[in-house]
Amino acid sequence: MQQFSLCFGKVKKDCLNFIKSQETKADKFKNKERMIKSFLIPLCFWISKKAEKKRPYFVGLAGGQGTGKTTISSLIRIILTKYFRLNVFRISIDDFYKTRKERINLSKKVHPMLLTRGVPGTHDINMMLNFFKKSKSKKFRRLKLPTFNKAIDDRFNKKKWYDLKKRPDVIIFEGWCVGAKSEKNNTLKKTINSMEKAQDQKQVWRKYVNHQLKSKYKNLYSQLNCLIYLKAKNFSLLQKWRLKQERKLWVKSKKNSNTKIMSKGDVLSFMQTYQRITQNMFRYTPKYASIILNLNSNHQIKSTVYKNK
Numbered sequence: 001m002q003q004f005s006l007c008f009g010k011v012k013k014d015c016l017n018f019i020k021s022q023e024t025k026a027d028k029f030k031n032k033e034r035m036i037k038s039f040l041i042p043l044c045f046w047i048s049k050k051a052e053k054k055r056p057y058f059v060g061l062a063g064g065q066g067t068g069k070t071t072i073s074s075l076i077r078i079i080l081t082k083y084f085r086l087n088v089f090r091i092s093i094d095d096f097y098k099t100r101k102e103r104i105n106l107s108k109k110v111h112p113m114l115l116t117r118g119v120p121g122t123h124d125i126n127m128m129l130n131f132f133k134k135s136k137s138k139k140f141r142r143l144k145l146p147t148f149n150k151a152i153d154d155r156f157n158k159k160k161w162y163d164l165k166k167r168p169d170v171i172i173f174e175g176w177c178v179g180a181k182s183e184k185n186n187t188l189k190k191t192i193n194s195m196e197k198a199q200d201q202k203q204v205w206r207k208y209v210n211h212q213l214k215s216k217y218k219n220l221y222s223q224l225n226c227l228i229y230l231k232a233k234n235f236s237l238l239q240k241w242r243l244k245q246e247r248k249l250w251v252k253s254k255k256n257s258n259t260k261i262m263s264k265g266d267v268l269s270f271m272q273t274y275q276r277i278t279q280n281m282f283r284y285t286p287k288y289a290s291i292i293l294n295l296n297s298n299h300q301i302k303s304t305v306y307k308n309k
Contacts, residue, residue, distance in 0.1 A: 003045070007083045008037045014078050022071055027244065031300055036075065039301045043228070043291065044079040046306065050225065051086060051170050056135050058223060061174035062285065063230025064278045065271060066241030067295060072230065073174045080170055089168040093175030095147050096123045096131075100154040111205040113195075116273050117153065120177060120212035125220065132223050140167035179227045179285060180277050182214035192279070195272035206276070213277075229289035235279060237297060243267050 015036050019029050029035075051057035059076075063069050070092070077088045097117045098106065106122070107115035114122060127146070134143055143164040147156045188206045191197040200206055221227075232238055246262050262270065286292050292305040 004037065004041050007041050007044075007079065008033075011041075011079045011082045012036070014082055015075050018074055018078060019071070027247075030298065035301055036079075039293065039304055040072070040075055041079060043293075043304065044076060044084065046291070047076070047080060047170065047226075048084045048086065053169055056168050056171045058132070058225045059170060059172045060178045060221065060224035060227040061172055061230070062178040062180070062227060062281065062289075063176065063293075063295075064232055064235070064238040064281070065176055065274060066238050066243075066245050067230040067232055068299065069174045069176070069230060072293070073172045077172060086169040087166060088170045088172065089162075089164060090172040090174070091131075091145060091162065092148075093123060093128070093173065093178055094150070095145065095162075096125075096128050097148050097155070098122055098124050110208055111200070113199055113205045113273060114208070116270065118176075118270070118273050119209045119277065120180070120217045121209050125212070125216045128220055129216065132220065135167065135171060173224065176274060177217075177277050177281070179221050179224065179229070179289065180213055180217070180281055181284060182210050182218070183276075183280055185210075193272045193275055195269065196276070209277075226290035227285075227288070228291045228293065229281075229285045230293050230295060231282070231286060232295050233297060234282075235275060238278065239268060239271055241299060242271060 012033070016032065019032050023029060047057065047059060061069055061073050061076075073090050077090045080086045080088045094117075097103075102124075103115050103117065103122055107113070110121075116122070124146075131143065131145060134140065143162075144158070145162040145164060147160055147162060148154075149156045185207075188203055188210055191200070196206065232241075243264060246267055286305075290307055292307070293301050294303045294305070296302040
């Protein structure tokens, strides 16, 4: 415990400054010191023990939309960098979305619903596999990796891409479907929401997405050294949090008239494409994740379960 207190003393200022940058007047984080001290610092001690400097330690961090993956992964990075002196690189699976042009082509060739970013099959999987491979190489060379601008639903200009000059000790790979597993074909038949019922009557979209999980995504996720899962109580809570997230985006981007902000209807419709995999993850991910961070309905970590000591 003394170690945890010492660590907290060193990282407190940087962590609280980061949290402050994520807040808006109407939306403040509660119990932030407790979250850092009781949950995130012990988690970082666990990661630091596993990480060896010879090759990157891949941390998968998953959780439904709006669970706070970006905030938590950013805080983990701050703690591991500041206290443990590790070189940490954090990237989201969202940064690897196919370009809008590529998704338009995919929607024409396979199914119209694939224009909507999110599900497996809408990412540049070869780029992700290449990133994992090159990160592990002993002859690591500088890597340029994409960043995705959700406000315009396309990649940022290459000038704004990540520039990875040195091989990291820890790579945090976060995303809503990181670690997700495919489902059995017989469960695919049953529609779970109005969008599937109206737009995917022949199961083309569902089968395509599921096949992606079964093949290349399975290969990608198998390379993760551990998986941390942010577990919310249910899907309706995620909808509430995702709407809150969109409001924050609106507040922060008022100055930019080009920003596409979703209406409540847009968000709820958008989330229907995520629902099937998210609900499967609620059911199965706690069985194989290394660490589960249980979230309460107030969006706070209430407990941690370590499955892989």
